[in-house]
Amino acid sequence: MPKPCNADGSQQSPAMDADGMPLISGMDALGIPAVSSLELTMDVTFESPKTWIPTVDASFLPKVGQRFTTLGLGIKFYMDYAFAGGFDVRHSTMKRDREGGVTMRYMVCSREGVKGGGKRTVGKADDAGGDSHKQRRRRISNRVECNAKICFRKDHTGEFVVSIFVEDHSHSLCSEPSKVFMRGNRKLDVAQQAFISNCIKSNIGPSKGFRLCKEGAGSYANVGATNMEFHNFKRDLQAYIAGGDGEMIIKKFTQKREVCDGFVFDYHLDTENRLSRLFWADTISRSNYSLFGDVISFDATYGTNRYSLVFVPFTWVDNHKRCVTFAAGLLTREDSESYMWLLEKFKSGMGHSPRCVVTDQDPAMKVAIERVLPECRHRFCMWHIMTKVSEKSGVELARNEVFRRKLNGIVWSDKICVAEFEAQWQALMEEYRPVDNRWFCKLYEERSFWIPAFFMDLPMSGLLRTTSRSEAQNNVFGQFTRPHSSLVVFYVQFECVLEAQRHKQAKMNAECEAYLPEFKTPLPMERHVAQLFTITIFYELQREIVAGCFDCRVVGIHEEQGQIRYDIKGADNTDAQMEVLPTQYVVGRWCKQRNVGAYTTRGCHGDTGELGSNRLWAEINASAALVGNNSGRVSRMVQVLQELRGEFTSGDNSAGHVGGNMSAIEAFCGVSRPRSITIKAPAQAKNKGSGK
Template sequence: MKEAMEPGESSHCEISPGMTKYWIPECQSDRKPAVGMVFTSLQHGIDFYNEYASLCGFDPRLHSQRKHKSGLILFKYVVCNRQGFKPDKVVQNEGTIPTVDDLFQNANLENTLDPCMDNSDIDDNVSLCVEDSDLTSPAPSNQCTLDDESNKRRRVSTRNGCKACVVFKYCGYGRYSVFKFEERHCHRMLEEMHKQFLKVNRNLDFGHKKFIINCAKANIGPMKSYKLFKESVGGYSNIGATAVDFKNFKRDLRAYIEGVDAQMLIDKLFRKVEVCSSFFFDYDVDENDQLTKIFWADPICRRNYSYFGDVVSFDATFRTNRYNLVFVPFTGVDNHKKCVTFAAGLLSKEDVESYVWLVSRFIDAMGSVPMCVITDQDPAMRIAIQKVIPNVKHRYCMWHIMNKLTTKVGPVLSKDVDFLTRINSVVWSNYLEPSVFEEKWKSVMTDYDLLEHQWFVDLFNLRKFWIPSYFRDLFMAGLLRTTSRSESENNFFGIKRMSLCWQTGLIQFPQPRIP
């Protein structure tokens, strides 16, 4: 008995004498397997059945197989993804799917093997190999089970005893033929609009993977990558994968590089040196061979320094990636007052030893010493600069200092407009002589009872490092504020976004460029 097809269905329903419903897919005859059909290889036969399943709206799954003692596959069983039942269910249905053993006993194997094989050994030297490996993922379900013993999530089973299958039989000289084909299913086929979610229709090819990797370099997650890819191909149905596939690939990629991404980064930098001899980099490891320091400068950076390297700013503002490394960019200003990059480094510690190593590598790469270096008030930086380049003029970033003013003076003075106006006019003026500055500074401290304030006392003792009156004769190139320049570099490298993503690895760090 046949039932009418519902709109959107690609199969028709038949009812057996035992009142069991079966759904038979509708497709062109030349796209459907048939008993006796011969393929040049087993894989070609499996691919043909996969295309048939994709067209009809179900997922196939590799099942059992029969092998010769030499490893040659004699029979291969490919079933519907819903074949069989969960182990705790009892199968009660019309008939059963014949096993590979049954097929082997009923099959005529004479003249089906290569002439060079000993056919007399087939009956006694065969082995049964069950592969129940999915070509597909189970269809979505609103149920989920949890393994109580291992406390791990188990894949939801959607098996319902479907008997649809195809059996390929070896017929000599590498060829396989369709030995058995059962096209009846005990479930409906998916509608056309849902076929895109079948595993057989989902495949992350090289283009997908390359797109996800490129997005990861820009710190774009898998969900945003999925939406961007959808826009580029014109719709979700054209993607060829799901958002879960994108997430899984990103997860697998992260697991693959975890623990070895430092070596991958070093190897990549060595390859850059082979391609371009002007590329400079160096690194250091600890006693456990763990990467602790790395420095690089590409040819454009080194050329920028040769033109605009009189004044250099470097600032360790952000810790980034899962290893909590400090990003230290070396920044300058060009003739258009725009930021230029001289070099960059990553440090595991902000101590004197690390900064001595970093500054030494910078001088080695550039071949000359700058006139002035601007940093924040980090004492480790000051000691390192005095050790490596003692004759350079070292200045502190005024923004770092003045940004702390309102928190140091308390809530009353921080809102006193007259106090803020007077202190800013003294500190930021480029035209005051040092003696005049000291006089005006003491006047402000006296008027607001700040002479004994330890923070202001320390600032006054360090006045030659940050007050413009003491280096009026030095060309600063607009670099009185290291933070604003470093912020620009951090945005250029994507460090702000990366600092929010603890999963970012070293190999995903923005790579140095080579012209």
Template sequence: MEDNPTDHASTMEDNPTDHASTSTAMPQANVEIHAEGDVVDQIDGTGSPSSQIQVNVKIVFSPGSRKYYVPICEPSLKPYVGQKFPDLDTGIEFYRRYAANCGFDIRLGTSRRARDNTIKKKYVFCSREGEKYTTPSGKISDTQAQKSSTTSKSNDVQSEMSPINKSNDMQVEKSTRNRPTTRLGCETRIIFDLSTYSTFVVAIFEEQHNHPLCSERYRQFLKTNRNMNPGHQSFVLNCAKVNMGPTKSFRLYREIVGDYSSIGCTSVEFKNFGRDLKAYTEGCDAQMILDNLCSKRELSSAFFFDFDTDDNDQLTRLFWADPISRRNYAAFGDVVSFDATYSTNRYNLIFAPFTGIDNHRRIVTFGAGLLSKEDSDSYAWLIGKFKECMGRQPLMITTDQDLGMRKAIESVLPDTRHRYCMWHIDKKITERVPQCKNAESSFRAKINEVIWSDLLEPSEFEKAWGDVLTEFNLNNHTWLGKIFEVRHNWILAYFRDNPMSGLARTTSISESVNSFFDKYLNRSSNLVEFFMKYDNAIAAQRHAQDKLNSETTISIPAMKTQLPIERHAMELYTSRIFIDVQEEISAACFSCTILAIRNEGSSCTYQISDGTSTVEVVYDSVEDSYTCSCRKYVRWGLLCRHIFVLFKERKVRFIPDKYIVSRWTKNALNTVSLTSGLNIIEKTDPLEKHKIVLGQLYSEFYHTIGVVGNDTETLESIMRSLKDHRERKSNVDTSQNTKRRLFEDHFGAQVPDKGSVTIHPPAPVHNKGSGKRIKSAAEIAFENSKKTLRLCRKCNQRTNHDSRNCDKFTGSANRTTDTNTDVSLED
């Protein structure tokens, strides 16, 4: 066979029939035929046996004693000269299946085209065709260059003193990586010619290989057998939704199919497909998410979103909230937590969710936004859109101590009480206060008792705060002095009279929100992937809420008393809230005592002791109202034990309607749905229906497999049925099984043409929370204390240095030799 396939093609084109007959009629000295399963020596590239493999080939010896391997397969899989195909792709695919069955890879070669650019001739080779490229003559090889650089010292001195210009020196070839080759000059090939009837005919078919064929065990690694079919692709896409990368997806797929050889590809193909997934939306992900949000608004008029762009039409601000989020806000939006989260997307946009507490005391999301800047204008825009969407201001909003947030809230939510998040401040106390003080358990206990108490009056807090700082000699601490100056914005004592302020006392809101979304979002996601993962996170959150609603409907907790009011509370509140109310009712019966009663006109004041403190409860007979000095009902919307004492004393059998706050009841969401007018879904999404049917199919399939068990005959019947459906669908329309369709179904939006993109992705920004987190000195010291010290190979001590910067041996300009050994210190 000629080295140049083009020249070879010219020879064949003159007389393809004669060439075909001569190329296959190789002179043979003898022939050895091996049946399937025979064991023969595997010959490496040098002609020597390297290992033994199982083969299904005919081994032919040429007159020069060179071995050739002719694969043996079913006649229906083997091409032949004169075989016709309706198009070129069908012919190549037929030859590809033949190669995969026989144990070798193929490579597409030269195409000959007519003047109208129609392919007239196509070459397809064995992947081991050709030879490895060798270094052109006239240059020094790597070995020669190494020898040239290790000449004697006298020659080096002479060369340095020589007046010869260095540019005249012999050029040294650039060092390259020593990569192995698979090219062995194999002459196996097939040539397709275009016939007069627009079909392609096999003109030449050469099947003899000059190398052993791949055994059955290793054929899974051939490129022809490593294909990402639509099933693989759908699996990778579904794993991406739950923040699972290609490598983990590959391992999970292996567990499903049972063996690596049954996968049909390797982890490389999974990674490449993940790469293609990101490249698919490059430059148009902002336009895609806006198109997707528009389609959601068409399905439901209650879906709300708005965005803003810069002068370059790049997305800079975005807010969105679906109907369920708006319904949740109508039910539980009295106190809102607003926190900026970072490292959730590749553009470093700030992710700012609006969250609250539902009737199970779990986190619930009201809406979210993306911002490119952390200034007051950006926060004001986002909070303004949140207010426009929800239609009313919350009673209270909690944030961190960001100045931009504070200015935005003052301007946009003037009637909302702003409170700093206790979780952030409590973390900073640990970092800012000297370590010696934090190490004292009494300091932490006393400071927590002061800042977390909701029973102290403001004056009582100020006195207790001063006593703690005086006891631990912290009166002159700068940071503690600063946070004391803003105590009205975070200390619970100053919020005792604010309705539902107890919800802001929950320390874990910000921490829970960050932890929750961290499980779904990552910093490498583009905007389309971000929204897809955000939707999955919200779906998981709502699934957990539905589960709690179901449990609270069917479960009946045990009663602690015989009072009818306890059973009424059980029927009224969710299980989580009833536990707290039940505790108050039980304490009213067994822990509280009426110390004194004082009548003043229509009101009656009761002095009640609960074992730890004494409070006063005032009952007004005209208003039929109860007021307790502990203020728990004001802060939480739940009655305290002291009022339950009076209910017990006055034989009240049911909790009065005026003291039932609907946000804690079982029917909180149902009541809102009837009064808010928010239609969750107005139109049916065909894609959602498809997902439901597909989910039911998966569930039924795995259920059936589990029921069948070890019945191999039934499993084979199911497999035949599935193959029949697949082949019928492939014959009807193969274009549907493309990456584009899968990607569009996966993202829920079509990729727009480059010319139709009007909103461009934002430029990557650098905000104060972006990138690597800056750690405090205390955190760094704590982490360093856990690390194992290095072992210096020079001083043989475990310390914070190594042999390169050992203080014991540095400082001298000239390196010396260790007198105790024969080895230089540099060595």
């Protein structure tokens, strides 16, 4: 078979590779007989390029010479035309005059141009024969050199005129079901922006928020946006805050104090003007401290913000034995100086010191409490101490159940005095001689900080043994926050935790007012106690009353010095004597009236805009629920809302509306983005719990 020739009759050279070696066809390499070029000819017919013209109503079709008073109106008109026609548009060439005003603007089809991604970038290593070249992320492209476009030019009258309009497209247009995915249609409306903001407050991610929004709208097509727009809102929020986090959180606190004198806060800057310490407490928290602040517990927690700052909430229990937060702080470092600063701000903000503070064995906390709160009793968490016994006592004693039982009987007992504890402790140490006797010696030296016998004179000593209250509340804060949250977002989520906490307590207050518990004895004292104390406390007292009524009996009554004394014998045949219940045993912090209204009032009404917005959405949702599937009501409500929308948008250019997500983000943050930054965002902290 003759070899293929060039046009001038010369024989064609075999194809060569990059190294100059001839390329062998696959058939020759396998020994397959050559096939004539006629047999390899494929019958491929290429049709001539097609053009697609959008089919729209004549009122949407632009025309050359059409005039618009502003460029924005012209762009909106063309975008409405693109939506009706089934294609996306983007901004292109623009010209300005000497004053910076726009004199010409091109709008083109989004599929104009050619693909520009996916090309390999050749580096120095490629020239040297290395393999360290970089491949750009492979991305699909819809660029097909479409020539559809429009041009607006400004004339001498100041209006914009359509000078060029090309309506032919070199690609097929979107079908009706696909229009929902067009870029111009994938936008978040005001309701969706408010919904995403509420999701962020409740620590609900964009993907889950998108699914929840779909359930509310009925279908994904009714949402009007995709999962990407929900993620982009959070991206825009992070970009809005960016480096102004420190400035914005202080500005937010300053605004809260301006509208409410009861809100207190303070902060500290390092040598680089970076925020390093922060303390705050609102009016309701301070009011709760005045009622229930006889004891506080605080334990540092981590992973609540992007800077790895240590979060320190001050917590204890209210008259329902539920956790209540008094104040909170953020620290860059966990040293004694930082804790001293925090306790000083807490003491000055609350007005007085607590009677007792419960913490773990952190040495920095111990030093800070001794210096700032010298009149306060400091108690270590017994649970943290006892969990280390297995490690410190050695393998044999850790498995010795008798040793553990004797140790627990000595340590946890609240029925022995100090002298009895010391004697029993010394006897136990001499009997078993733990391996790490230094650790046990250290515990004995610090016995006044954690053994119950040393706190018998302190009210509620049975509740003061551990920091479990702080750890439980820290777990709640961890559910509402994320490690990558900014300070502004963290504080918004912190307020959501307080709001949920106060809602539960208000509900329990209402139950105390509206319900009576079930009585189990005919004694009038039981009914009197039910009227006096909260339900939680009543049930604990009721067990004592029932035991006294059915398991004890009075064996004698006599009067001494004007007081009546009762001789009582219990079920275990032990005699007991009880005087008339003195009034000092009625502790006010457990009574119902101690916090009436404390949780139901906001204390300050500075967030009137937020309250008005919440009320508005509540009315809209209630009206939508009443509409139901009634077509007449649906048409009526839609008509009313459209009329109101037109009324509010007409002539409201002075409102300074920000396009996109910015207005919703600013409303979420509560403060505008700072133009200049004097308080820098905190530096990345490196503490024992930050994972650094």
